[in-house]
Amino acid sequence: MMNAPSVQGKRRVGVMGGTFDPIHHGHLVAASEVAHHFQLDEVVFVPTGRPYQKSGRDVSAAEDRYLMTVIATASNPRFSVSRVDIDRPGPTFTIDTLRDISRIYGPEADLFFITGADALGAILGWQNAEELFELAHFVGCTRPGHTLHDPGLPEGRVTLLEIPALAISSSECRQRVAKGEPIWYLVPDGIVQYINKRGLYQSG
């Protein structure tokens, strides 16, 4: 999706990476808050292909996670979804996500990579960590149950942002479905319907 350029000239593009298994309102509120705070032209949601740090459990098929992300973001004209991570073979590294997104959007875009407090805290252990900060500004959002802090990222390349607290996680949504408990209002209505239609998460 390409909106008109922002008044400052450069497009401001948020990148919200996640496994989105399933996508929930915590993800959507984080993206919306960062978009408002930084006056972003667009937020691109990027579902992971092979989230190597979640290899200890069964991750749902990439196409199911991609379709849920499309369904959840469809009503917001500034939200879009990219297949770059699910179409790239091998483990998903954010360095590749940011290289691909910068190639697609070109030098006239400033990228803002959006994370929750847990992901931000782990960032220095990510692949090619030192190079990540040349490609994007990082935004860490508060998340209940996690302490938000700058783990020592380069000066001026990270912003910590307080957002409305939503104590929702994909793991808890999956567990609730497996136990026959409702997930209405934790995720968008279309996601409840998609999970039922595809029979996802029925067996814990």
Ligand SMILES: Nc1ncnc2c1ncn2[C@@H]1O[C@H](COP(=O)(O)OP(=O)(O)OP(=O)(O)O)[C@@H](O)[C@H]1O
């Ligand atoms: N409730 C929330 N509030 C703020 N940020 C969140 C919230 N849930 C997830 N995030 C952030 O969204 C990104 C993608 O998260 P992910 O798809 O792994 O969801 P998750 O709920 O953490 O999943 P799981 O429970 O399976 O580990 C991460 O940066 C994570 O920190």
Ligand SMILES: O=C(O)c1ccc[n+]([C@@H]2O[C@H](COP(=O)([O-])O)[C@@H](O)[C@H]2O)c1
């Ligand atoms: O680049 C890495 O080494 C790396 C390691 C773990 C997570 N990430 C990214 O962090 C984002 C959130 O990941 P996750 O596993 O919490 O859904 C997603 O975009 C992942 O690709 C990236």
